Amino acid sequence: MSGDHQTKHATTWVGRSIRRVEDRALVHGEGCFTADLPADLHVRFVRSPVASGRLKHVTIPDTARGLVAADLTRIGRIKPMLHRPDYVAVEQPILADGVIRFVGEPIAAIIASSPAEAEDHVEATFYDIDETDPVVDVLAALAPGAPRVHDWTKHNILVEGRVDTPGFDAMFASAARIVEVDITSRRQHALPLEPRGAHADFDRRTGRITLTCSTQSPHVMRTAIAELLQLPEADLRVIAPDVGGGFGQKMMLPPEYVLIVHVARMTKRSVAWIEDRRENLIASFHARDMRVKLKAAFSADAKLIAIDADMASNVGAYSGFPITCGVEALMGMAELPGPYDVQQYRCVSRGVATNTCPMAPYRGVSRPVITFTMERMMDTAAAKFGIDPIDIRRRNLIDKFPYKSATGLTFDDATYREVMEIAVRELPLSQLRERQSEMRKHGRYLGIGFSTFSERTGYGTPAFAARGMESTPGYENVEIAMDPSGNVTARIGAFPHGQGLKTTLSQIIADEVGVSPEKINIIAGDTDQTPYGWGSFASRSLVISGGACLVGARKLKAKLVRIAAHLMKVAPEDVTLEPGFAKARSTNQSIPIPELARTAYHKAHLLYGVADAGLVEQGFYDPPGTFSNACHVAVVEVDIETGGVKVERFMVVEDAGRLINPMIVDGQIHGGVAQGIANALLEEIIYDERGNILTATLADFLPPTMSEVPRFELHHIETYSDATITEAKGIGEGGAIGAPAAVVNAISDALSPFGVAFYELPVTPQRIRAALRKAGKANS
Amino acid sequence: MKPAPFHYHAPVTVEEAVTQLARYGGDAKVLAGGQSLVPVMAFRLARPGQIVDINGIEELDYARVTDGRLHIGALARHARFHDPVEPGPLGQLLSTVVQSIAHLPIRMRGTFCGSLAHADASSEWCATAATLDAEMVLVHQTGRRVVTAADYFKGFLMTDRADDELLVEARIPLLPAGTRFGFEEFSRRAGDYALTLCLAVIRVEGGKVTEARVGVGGAEPFPRRIKEAEATLVGRAFDHAACRRAAEFAAKAVDPMNDTQADPEYRRDLVLAMVRRALEKCLA
Numbered sequence A: 001m002s003g004d005h006q007t008k009h010a011t012t013w014v015g016r017s018i019r020r021v022e023d024r025a026l027v028h029g030e031g032c033f034t035a036d037l038p039a040d041l042h043v044r045f046v047r048s049p050v051a052s053g054r055l056k057h058v059t060i061p062d063t064a065r066g067l068v069a070a071d072l073t074r075i076g077r078i079k080p081m082l083h084r085p086d087y088v089a090v091e092q093p094i095l096a097d098g099v100i101r102f103v104g105e106p107i108a109a110i111i112a113s114s115p116a117e118a119e120d121h122v123e124a125t126f127y128d129i130d131e132t133d134p135v136v137d138v139l140a141a142l143a144p145g146a147p148r149v150h151d152w153t154k155h156n157i158l159v160e161g162r163v164d165t166p167g168f169d170a171m172f173a174s175a176a177r178i179v180e181v182d183i184t185s186r187r188q189h190a191l192p193l194e195p196r197g198a199h200a201d202f203d204r205r206t207g208r209i210t211l212t213c214s215t216q217s218p219h220v221m222r223t224a225i226a227e228l229l230q231l232p233e234a235d236l237r238v239i240a241p242d243v244g245g246g247f248g249q250k251m252m253l254p255p256e257y258v259l260i261v262h263v264a265r266m267t268k269r270s271v272a273w274i275e276d277r278r279e280n281l282i283a284s285f286h287a288r289d290m291r292v293k294l295k296a297a298f299s300a301d302a303k304l305i306a307i308d309a310d311m312a313s314n315v316g317a318y319s320g321f322p323i324t325c326g327v328e329a330l331m332g333m334a335e336l337p338g339p340y341d342v343q344q345y346r347c348v349s350r351g352v353a354t355n356t357c358p359m360a361p362y363r364g365v366s367r368p369v370i371t372f373t374m375e376r377m378m379d380t381a382a383a384k385f386g387i388d389p390i391d392i393r394r395r396n397l398i399d400k401f402p403y404k405s406a407t408g409l410t411f412d413d414a415t416y417r418e419v420m421e422i423a424v425r426e427l428p429l430s431q432l433r434e435r436q437s438e439m440r441k442h443g444r445y446l447g448i449g450f451s452t453f454s455e456r457t458g459y460g461t462p463a464f465a466a467r468g469m470e471s472t473p474g475y476e477n478v479e480i481a482m483d484p485s486g487n488v489t490a491r492i493g494a495f496p497h498g499q500g501l502k503t504t505l506s507q508i509i510a511d512e513v514g515v516s517p518e519k520i521n522i523i524a525g526d527t528d529q530t531p532y533g534w535g536s537f538a539s540r541s542l543v544i545s546g547g548a549c550l551v552g553a554r555k556l557k558a559k560l561v562r563i564a565a566h567l568m569k570v571a572p573e574d575v576t577l578e579p580g581f582a583k584a585r586s587t588n589q590s591i592p593i594p595e596l597a598r599t600a601y602h603k604a605h606l607l608y609g610v611a612d613a614g615l616v617e618q619g620f621y622d623p624p625g626t627f628s629n630a631c632h633v634a635v636v637e638v639d640i641e642t643g644g645v646k647v648e649r650f651m652v653v654e655d656a657g658r659l660i661n662p663m664i665v666d667g668q669i670h671g672g673v674a675q676g677i678a679n680a681l682l683e684e685i686i687y688d689e690r691g692n693i694l695t696a697t698l699a700d701f702l703p704p705t706m707s708e709v710p711r712f713e714l715h716h717i718e719t720y721s722d723a724t725i726t727e728a729k730g731i732g733e734g735g736a737i738g739a740p741a742a743v744v745n746a747i748s749d750a751l752s753p754f755g756v757a758f759y760e761l762p763v764t765p766q767r768i769r770a771a772l773r774k775a776g777k778a779n780s
Numbered sequence B: 001m002k003p004a005p006f007h008y009h010a011p012v013t014v015e016e017a018v019t020q021l022a023r024y025g026g027d028a029k030v031l032a033g034g035q036s037l038v039p040v041m042a043f044r045l046a047r048p049g050q051i052v053d054i055n056g057i058e059e060l061d062y063a064r065v066t067d068g069r070l071h072i073g074a075l076a077r078h079a080r081f082h083d084p085v086e087p088g089p090l091g092q093l094l095s096t097v098v099q100s101i102a103h104l105p106i107r108m109r110g111t112f113c114g115s116l117a118h119a120d121a122s123s124e125w126c127a128t129a130a131t132l133d134a135e136m137v138l139v140h141q142t143g144r145r146v147v148t149a150a151d152y153f154k155g156f157l158m159t160d161r162a163d164d165e166l167l168v169e170a171r172i173p174l175l176p177a178g179t180r181f182g183f184e185e186f187s188r189r190a191g192d193y194a195l196t197l198c199l200a201v202i203r204v205e206g207g208k209v210t211e212a213r214v215g216v217g218g219a220e221p222f223p224r225r226i227k228e229a230e231a232t233l234v235g236r237a238f239d240h241a242a243c244r245r246a247a248e249f250a251a252k253a254v255d256p257m258n259d260t261q262a263d264p265e266y267r268r269d270l271v272l273a274m275v276r277r278a279l280e281k282c283l284a
């Protein structure tokens, strides 16, 4: 469908699927990643093989150089803050300091002249740990008397949010029917193609350190590391070069990066740590280890009237900076009701410490889980009412805007109903249902699963402040300049790492200032060269950095118009900026844009008293946020003998407001849906009861290949909401949010003749067979 | 994920290679395609002090028919079997089975004999060797011996090969014209090692099964022929009921392994499904 867009906005750059400027270097193997930088020294970490214990001592071999916690007494501990009475602020040492809290926790850092040599010394490092009983499972960690991960705390609950709308009890009591679901989302891992990595270099001339690292948020890294090492921020430059994906895992501060900067400072040499895949799977951040018990109250006509939820999020051993261990629990609580009109809501949501790897937000954060919860509940309710899954959604989706949710969120204009109706028509659903019943006669089980959801995107400081975050992200700044030759440079605080943001921002700027995108250079990922910003996460960059670019570009445009008007001796209102030149409507006179730029810099005397010399402007944007929305449909065939699931078709009908570059939007959806399908069928981090990780290689942790994802069928509607100045909504996470629910709804639909349904992620072949066996359907 | 230090040797003759293996014994590892050895070295699960790289021994690069058998030299890569290496049913069978081994880049380097030496429980070639009663030719410094598949596979990643022996060749008897075969495997993703696989080879004459081979891999620590399933087939009519019955026998006969992806009960389900489906492919 994206072909439609090619012609729609033919006169503007916005709306066109131009090629990504980022790709040429990457596909030619000319990208530059952290691991490409040469280093004098290489660090490898000795990591704990046990989940919980007392670290008695560490002996680094005499022939090796290394650091243990006792060497780092002057370095701070990572202690992210949430200003909430229920938040327990735990601290994370850079290297385990007497206490071991998860398998993979760094115990010592070995410094050598090559990674291989460092690994030899890692193997020869001796340590003595008194193992204690770990707590691994989130419900076990909540049980009275459970071992405490941080022994000074009262219990393992590190954050606890509550909602209880007035009138909840009465409404719940009036229900004609209560539908209960008990949801398990097993632990996920974002698996960026490039694992983490850091390279720090000491500049003897200036005494400054440059940290080049794989991160989503270079400025945030600078602030955090400078503070922990008690450095002025000005003495630390952070560069994020090409970054091979992050998905949230790389927005968090890794203790390893702090240590690398420390080693560079200590040795005055260049030093690198390049994480390997095993470390990445064991000791980088995990996600989505959640349980949700949901009771949904319905009136007799299948209208949802109240929901009651109890959510537990396993946050692992520590709280990550800057987003804290509250991220999944609190976002899950605030957004659980999703796209449905329900005003009575009660929820308790806890973030619970365990002896497992700490958590990061992962594309969608908790929303793949809460969408899964609500969508499984809706299908279950539909079956109980004996109505169609489409029908129950029709009765409950929000369709009046702006809509104020039970948790106080404002839903701007969106198309929750429309996207679903388009999916029903385009499939077409009636034909699929016929095929399904035909196939069942031959012992083949086709399933069709829907999922409708809202994706809260592009939210600024107020939304983060509402969570009580000590460091409150949200806004973006851009410094936009036209040089004397008429080319434009925009220095952005946001940092793209694969999303094509340089392309889309240049499209936004191009339309304002009359310069084509190839003449616009976007600079990002270097704290020395860009204004302070927050990086890319939370489906924010196009909305917020794009908004800041629009603001800045409009100022630049205004100045160009003022200059042109002065030079052509007409009123500014008479001047328009066309591609390549400024034109006076009344006189039909025109001046090429490069000439305006030359004048601004080199003939500033002509503008004396009219405009300052130069063409440099700043754009700032801090929006309230906007909701994009979509309907996902999965069509699967389940092999009841093997439990194998084939995703035959996957349709997404989505509304992200104005599409700046439809091809890039499609790409975001493709990637997200592939991750969502993996979340539903394949990927799972498994711990045993001693806290050992059983999925530490890519032979056990299974990302999808091209063979496991079908061709995607995408349809777009564009609702231009006034919640953002570009009229664009975020789209980075939606693919991952909607897909797991659609796939598992489809599997449950396929297996409905056996009375088998799933309320867990992922649904593996083994689990399908076990459920079929239990339902009395032995192998045929 | 960097290997421990090792010494590297690149012999160009079998003699040289086995001399080195004799010298270093258990401290040496043969490097063929490296598709299994290199990853285990990177994880330091294997830490050989000596690597004997056989890729330069040109005399081992062959797959040819003599004396009614296919001889597969130690440097024959998986990809060599993409097109049939011989015109009969065996060539067809191998070119069918090879499609399920890993991904193309791995098939370009990994070797048939390397798979037999590594002896993964789920290896397609190991199951093929077991099903077709292949013979393995093992050479050491002072001689050679030939071991049949039934004696060769000993356990999970364990074979009868001694540390100082080079597997120079595998031999598989050609299959008579008219032999039918069926191959089925179930894996989580395209190219993954199978959780369970079955290779069935059937000959039918005068409406009755005259020969049946049912090999199962991935379910137990090493692949083997399932005699109970074969016995129910021979001497009877070959139809859907026969396939189902044989599959049920096979599912009862196996003693399945347990891991995170497949517990024993599930593996038994898979044996039932794979054996029946592999046999049904022979019906056509």
Ligand SMILES: Cc1cc2nc3c(=O)[nH]c(=O)nc-3n(C[C@H](O)[C@H](O)[C@H](O)COP(=O)(O)OP(=O)(O)OC[C@H]3O[C@@H](n4cnc5c(N)ncnc54)[C@H](O)[C@@H]3O)c2cc1C
Binding pocket: B029, B030, B031, B032, B033, B034, B035, B036, B037, B038, B039, B074, B100, B101, B102, B103, B106, B109, B110, B111, B112, B113, B114, B115, B117, B118, B120, B122, B123, B124, B125, B165, B166, B167, B168, B191, B192, B193, B194
């Ligand atoms: C991602 C991935 C997926 C894979 N999927 C599959 C799959 O689906 N099915 C499958 O069967 N395999 C699979 N493999 C393994 C692949 O087929 C290997 O190539 C094969 O198992 C070993 O062959 P090799 O030539 O690479 O041996 P190497 O890795 O070089 O050696 C393997 C072992 O055998 C020994 N060895 C090798 N050759 C000899 C010899 N001639 N004499 C004595 N010892 C020898 C080595 O010392 C070593 O211990 C996969 C591999 C990868 C990386």
